[in-house]
Amino acid sequence: MTSPTFAAIAFSGSLRNGSSNTALVRLAQRIAPPELTIEIIDWVDQLPWMNPDLETDPPEIVLRWWAALRGADALIIGMPEYNATPTALAKNAIDWASRPWGQNSFARKPSGVIGMSPGAIGTAVAQQSLRSVLSCCNSPQMNAPEAYIQFKPGLITEDGQVTNEDTAKFLANYMAEFHSFVARVTSVLPKDA
DSSP states (O other): OOOOOEEEEEEESOOSTTOHHHHHHHHHHHHSOTTEEEEEOOOGGGSOOOOGGGTTSOOHHHHHHHHHHHHOSEEEEEOOOBTTBOOHHHHHHHHHHTOSTTOOTTTTOOEEEEEEESSTTTTHHHHHHHHHHHHHTTOOBOOSSOEEEEOOTTSBOTTSOBSOHHHHHHHHHHHHHHHHHHHHHHHHSOTTO
16 A cells, blocks of 8 residues: 655745755755655745735735645644744744645644754754744644754754764655655545645
8 A cells, every 4th residue: 555645845944054954954955754745835925924914915925825736735834933932934924834724734734843052952842932823823733752953063964964874864764754754634624625
């Protein structure tokens, strides 16, 4: 029996050049099982600040964001942690995707959150906060395994290789588990239902 195939999108909640979380999202794309393709959305920083006044005639970039998320089977967010919270960039993208009222792009959309930070617990606090937001948006979330990666210089090389064998195995397992999670969720909550 063959595994079902899915198309996910992913974005990083960081604006920083050389962001470890952007590198982590690119790594997730590269090591995902063959049955899970991931398109990186690297333009969410171009979304205007969410403003309900813009919903009746949304900018083209907002329409593009809605279409990308609605067309995907799942979503992965690479989440930095700023002052123990998700970034404004990530929250703005999520807020836009939940609009307009009654057309929430997150409804029934499986999601996973990964993150890397120099702290010993990675981005655990920001991820927990983000999970509350995603729950409000009716997005089924992969809650285990959780991916709180402690950043150390050189952990991910310029060409996307993980230099720590345990971390490499963990991330490969995380992506395999995410594929299985998406398969389970979509079997009981088809996106067109």
